[in-house]
Amino acid sequence: MPSDAALAAPTxxxxxxxxxxxxxxxxxxxxxxxxxxxxxxDDVSFELAPGETLGIVGESGxxxxxxxxxxxxxxxxxxGTIRLGDTDITHASRRRMRAxxxxxxxxxxxPAASLDPRWTVGDLLAEPLEIHxxxxxxxxxxxxxxLLGKVGLPPEAAQRRPxxxxxGQRQRIGIARALALEPKVVVLDEPVSALDxxxxxxxxxxxxxxxxxLGVSFLFIGHDLSVVEYVSDRVAVMYLxxxxxxxxxxxxxxxxxxxxxxALLDAAPRIEGPAAPAGPALTGDTPSPxxxxxxxxxHTRCPIAAGVCRRLAPVMQTLSPGxxxxxxxxxxxxxPSD
Amino acid sequence: MALPETVSLPPxxxxxxxxxxxxxxxxxxxxxxxxxxxxxxxMAAFADIAFTGDPLDMAGMPLLRPGEDAAFxxxxxxxxxxxxxxxxxxxxxxxLIGGVAALVSLVIGIGIGALSGYYGGRIDRALMRVTELxxxxxxxxxxxxxxxxxxxxxxxxxxxxxxxxxxxxxxxxRAEVLRLRNSELAQASIILGASDARIIVRHILPNAxxxxxxxxxxxxxTAILTESSLSFLxxxxxxxxxxxxxxxxxxxxxxxxxxxxxIPGVAIVIAVLALNLLGDxxxxxxxxxxxxx
Amino acid sequence: xxxxxxxxxxxxxxxLSIGFQNRHGLLPAVxxxxxxxxSGEMLAIVGESGxxxxxxxxxxxxxxxxxxxxxxxxxxxxxxxxLALDEAALRRVRGARIAMIFQEPMTALNPVLTVxxxxxxxxxxxxxxxxxxxxxxxLALLExxxxxxxERRFAEYPHRLSGGMRQRVMIAxxxxxxPAVLVAxxxxxxxxxxxxxxxxxxxxxxxxxxxxxxxxxxxxxxVVSRYVDRVLVMYAGRKVEERDTRxxxxxxxxxxxxxxxxxxxxxxxxxxxxxxxRLAEIPGTVPAxxxxxxxxxxAPRCPLADARCAQAVPPPRRAGSGLVACHHAGETHxx
Numbered sequence: 029m030p031s032d033a034a035l036a037a038p039t040x041x042x043x044x045x046x047x048x049x050x051x052x053x054x055x056x057x058x059x060x061x062x063x064x065x066x067x068x069x070d071d072v073s074f075e076l077a078p079g080e081t082l083g084i085v086g087e088s089g090x091x092x093x094x095x096x097x098x099x100x101x102x103x104x105x106x107x108g109t110i111r112l113g114d115t116d117i118t119h120a121s122r123r124r125m126r127a128x129x130x131x132x133x134x135x136x137x138x139p140a141a142s143l144d145p146r147w148t149v150g151d152l153l154a155e156p157l158e159i160h161x162x163x164x165x166x167x168x169x170x171x172x173x174x175l176l177g178k179v180g181l182p183p184e185a186a187q188r189r190p191x192x193x194x195x196g197q198r199q200r201i202g203i204a205r206a207l208a209l210e211p212k213v214v215v216l217d218e219p220v221s222a223l224d225x226x227x228x229x230x231x232x233x234x235x236x237x238x239x240x241x242l243g244v245s246f247l248f249i250g251h252d253l254s255v256v257e258y259v260s261d262r263v264a265v266m267y268l269x270x271x272x273x274x275x276x277x278x279x280x281x282x283x284x285x286x287x288x289x290x291a292l293l294d295a296a297p298r299i300e301g302p303a304a305p306a307g308p309a310l311t312g313d314t315p316s317p318x319x320x321x322x323x324x325x326x327h328t329r330c331p332i333a334a335g336v337c338r339r340l341a342p343v344m345q346t347l348s349p350g351x352x353x354x355x356x357x358x359x360x361x362x363x364p365s366d
Numbered sequence: 367m368a369l370p371e372t373v374s375l376p377p378x379x380x381x382x383x384x385x386x387x388x389x390x391x392x393x394x395x396x397x398x399x400x401x402x403x404x405x406x407x408x409m410a411a412f413a414d415i416a417f418t419g420d421p422l423d424m425a426g427m428p429l430l431r432p433g434e435d436a437a438f439x440x441x442x443x444x445x446x447x448x449x450x451x452x453x454x455x456x457x458x459x460x461x462l463i464g465g466v467a468a469l470v471s472l473v474i475g476i477g478i479g480a481l482s483g484y485y486g487g488r489i490d491r492a493l494m495r496v497t498e499l500x501x502x503x504x505x506x507x508x509x510x511x512x513x514x515x516x517x518x519x520x521x522x523x524x525x526x527x528x529x530x531x532x533x534x535x536x537x538x539x540r541a542e543v544l545r546l547r548n549s550e551l552a553q554a555s556i557i558l559g560a561s562d563a564r565i566i567v568r569h570i571l572p573n574a575x576x577x578x579x580x581x582x583x584x585x586x587x588t589a590i591l592t593e594s595s596l597s598f599l600x601x602x603x604x605x606x607x608x609x610x611x612x613x614x615x616x617x618x619x620x621x622x623x624x625x626x627x628x629i630p631g632v633a634i635v636i637a638v639l640a641l642n643l644l645g646d647x648x649x650x651x652x653x654x655x656x657x658x659x
Numbered sequence: 660x661x662x663x664x665x666x667x668x669x670x671x672x673x674x675l676s677i678g679f680q681n682r683h684g685l686l687p688a689v690x691x692x693x694x695x696x697x698s699g700e701m702l703a704i705v706g707e708s709g710x711x712x713x714x715x716x717x718x719x720x721x722x723x724x725x726x727x728x729x730x731x732x733x734x735x736x737x738x739x740x741x742l743a744l745d746e747a748a749l750r751r752v753r754g755a756r757i758a759m760i761f762q763e764p765m766t767a768l769n770p771v772l773t774v775x776x777x778x779x780x781x782x783x784x785x786x787x788x789x790x791x792x793x794x795x796x797x798l799a800l801l802e803x804x805x806x807x808x809x810e811r812r813f814a815e816y817p818h819r820l821s822g823g824m825r826q827r828v829m830i831a832x833x834x835x836x837x838p839a840v841l842v843a844x845x846x847x848x849x850x851x852x853x854x855x856x857x858x859x860x861x862x863x864x865x866x867x868x869x870x871x872x873x874x875x876x877x878x879x880x881x882v883v884s885r886y887v888d889r890v891l892v893m894y895a896g897r898k899v900e901e902r903d904t905r906x907x908x909x910x911x912x913x914x915x916x917x918x919x920x921x922x923x924x925x926x927x928x929x930x931x932x933x934x935x936x937r938l939a940e941i942p943g944t945v946p947a948x949x950x951x952x953x954x955x956x957x958a959p960r961c962p963l964a965d966a967r968c969a970q971a972v973p974p975p976r977r978a979g980s981g982l983v984a985c986h987h988a989g990e991t992h993x994x
Contacts, residue, residue, distance in 0.1 A: 087851035100557055129559035142550035144569050156558045194944045205558070224707035224878065226941035229922035233938050251851070254881070258924030258938070295856035297881025298925070309860070310853045312807075313821045 048075035049212045055108035066317045068094040070269040081246040083260030090266040092249045096217045100134045133206040137218040139198035143190040150186030156208040175204040196227035215247045253296040265289045268325040275351035285358035389651045396647020402640035410457040417451035421607040443626045456609040460590045463524050467589040470528025479539025500533040520603045527589045542574035576652035587641035668695035669872045670840045675732035686948040690896045701873040703883035706893035716844045716876045721749045755785045758833035762845040764825035768817040775813030781835040800831040823854035844876045892916045895956035902981035912983040915957050963987040
């Protein structure tokens with residue numbers, strides 16, 4: 029077995045050393061609804077290095093989609109800051125934000141809903157260039173052909189409309205559109221969740237290939253652990269609006285420290301065949317976001333919760349370089365095979 | 367690298383049967399509506415060629431029955447005016463007023479609905495109060511009052527109808543825009559950095575158009591009815607012949623010579639029916655289109 | 660109730676074909692599908708969207724929506740051919756001998772009736788018992804599916820429940836008639852993984868204790884591996900492989916099955932370190948119903964395909980613990 033230091037991917041350590049392209053700190057989002065205030069996102073912080081993929085994983089209601097939407101400013105944060113390169117975009121005006129979007133793009137989950145059915149694929153791909161006044165008509169057309177090639181679609185696709193394509197092909201179009209402006213950061217909100225396994229593999233490979241050729245950074249949101257782990261250099265696990273554990277994917281998967289991370293790993297369907305769960309299965313449902321538990325938000329379902337967990341919210345602590353956990357009783361250093 | 371060979375596209379679909387027009391023509395009721403409407407349009411277009419004189423001039427003996435004199439196939443009214451000529455020239459006025467009034471109402475309705483739905487908040491509340499104000503006043507009485515104040519002419523009648531008939535459309539557009547504004551379609555455009563004007567004009571409105579097109583055909587029909595009612599009450603443009611005015615003029619002889627009022631009456635019914643059939647057909651074709659995808 | 664003879668399949672499907680009638684003719688969606696399930700056994704039917712797995716599930720209960728229809732074959736439940744029954748007879752069988760749970764319980768639950776009322780109704784539908792006895796049974800069923808505080812949940816409306824709780828209610832309803840076969844159509848696809856694990860182990864426990872045969876429809880190979888005895892893989896309307904679960908994962912024989920397994924990223928396989936292995940892709944997409952290849956439907960995407968595959972549909976052949984329908988079965992090791 030190689031040592032942990034050797035396992036830490038060179039890409040990760042190099043990436044961490046470089047200036048982050050995206051820095052999110054203390055980000056919170058609240059919604060006011062008829063039933064009360066929802067704290068959808070609470071004090072979330074992370075950095076994204078150039079050429080790195082940070083995976084955000086969690087179950088429904090954990091705030092991962094809210095996080096994605098807040099980072100690209102589709103939602104307004106109630107606290108915290110978002111810095112894109114050297115620019116603070118937390119409260120950027122719509123006008124300033126428009127300029128910032130050249131560097132910050134997003135791929136939405138359902139390309140069938142996000143691609144205008146009336147437009148041809150060529151027009152859809154040229155639109156971002158048109159909006160930002162890039163190139164002449166002819167140059168844009170050439171760029172469209174180039175983009176189609178990058179995502180594995182033939183040039184004739186430019187004349188077709190989105191509904192003529194299969195789900196996987198449409199997601200390729202969505203990715204091409206997000207890459208048209210050559211952004212530094214792309215937020216991917218469950219980009220393969222609606223796809224069949226064989227097509228999902230095509231898209232995941234495409235994303236890895238594009239990242240290695242373009243050096244773009246990905247913030248990859250997903251609910252499927254195996255998918256998130258596959259694409260990510262580092263992974264953040266979220267529960268009820270908070271990051272409970274953040275670490276390099278190897279470190280996180282080999283030494284999950286938070287009981288929730290361990291439960292997620294146990295519950296995840298595994299193709300290797302029957303494997304004995306490492307810990308007790310989680311009981312009960314995720315609490316309502318309108319009525320958050322006191323202290324540690326996970327204590328209502330946690331197999332090892334103690335009195336302190338009900339009273340005090342755990343602060344983020346560093347277990348090893350790059351591996352952080354918010355738990356009063358983290359499983360330290362030992363693999364989850366007790 | 368990416369795999370261009372993995373992607374095979376289905377053959378292009380340029381089948382006329384599958385286009386909106388093609389599908390519309392396959393519906394018998396919509397086809398009938400289109401044929402009737404084409405007939406009325408032809409009458410309006412050829413009015414000057416078929417009937418050279420002024421339709422308001424006395425042309426022959428008064429109160430000729432249809433078929434009584436070959437020169438006047440639909441007969442004449444109390445003043446000896448040619449009813450056939452009146453129907454042809456009246457088609458022009460009805461279509462002109464109906465079309466332009468509907469256009470005025472579309473512009474106001476789409477504008478207010480789009481701004482209200484897209485921006486929401488204070489703008490929405492203010493614009494919706496105005497819309498409600500227009501909705502609470504009975505539209506016909508409102509039009510009547512406006513025309514009476516402004517003096518009846520084609521221009522004032524058209525404007526009055528347009529100004530009083532947009533409120534329903536505004537609410538419809540607002541609802542559609544509100545739905546699309548929160549859709550991934552609009553969000554994708556925001557993320558690309560598109561301006562509000564671009565998002566509204568190029569992505570939202572074209573996708574909100576289907577119900578608007580349907581209601582536009584009903585708007586034209588309603589405008590034609592309103593104009594006819596105004597003319598019937600003597601508030602039409604006195605310098606032009608209109609179907610409603612002709613019905614009004616035939617009122618006095620309705621017991622002895624009912625054809626004088628009945629013939630323009632039938633013309634109004636056919637025009638309104640044609641537009642409603644077309645509207646229904648468009649509704650079916652446009653609303654089922656999304657499901658087919 | 661008919662006694663279930665050990666080793667005698669409780670449900671036997673033979674040569675089932677389902678098609679869609681449209682203006683161009685009949686489009687075959689499921690073709691000559693055969694399988695059987697014994698009491699207490701869990702069979703998974705796995706395939707990607709459009710492979711015909713959900714249609715098959717609906718056909719087992721005589722619920723194919725028009726313009727689809729069964730064009731051939733038999734579905735024998737405890738010896739009786741369900742496809743030969745009229746609607747009234749089918750209704751007596753449904754719920755009592757064969758029951759189904761769906762992906763989205765909200766579409767199957769009545770929003771204006773309380774959870775308890777709906778389960779009671781399901782009991783009273785098939786049995787003549789007093790309302791009091793039905794109520795007792797309902798509470799026992801709610802307890803059986805591990806719904807905490809059954810007395811309170813009894814009076815609750817479906818929309819007040821979480822997705823996992825709703826699926827438990829659906830399972831309780833399905834169990835009301837003590838069916839011999841439970842058809843579960845993607846019952847955990849809409850649920851979170853931790854909740855999914857709870858529901859799966861519940862279904863597993865029920866079939867072990869009550870001997871219910873379970874037909875589990877899913878797109879997710881990972882889901883089945885832990886609980887299922889046998890896996891039937893479908894592709895473009897046909898069975899391509901049917902094996903004992905362990906054998907299937909250890910040694911998939913059909914190139915499609917092999918492709919599906921290889922295309923799945925593995926959680927926890929991160930020990931490979933920095934070197935990210937490329938996922939195996941299955942190139943291309945599933946053929947459209949109207950454009951099925953003449954031979955093996957998988958041939959256009961198959962790395963092993965040759966002239967024979969393009970011409971002749973491979974018949975299912977015995978292979979170890981199961982069946983495989985491939986001209987090149989076993990050669991997948993060369994991949």
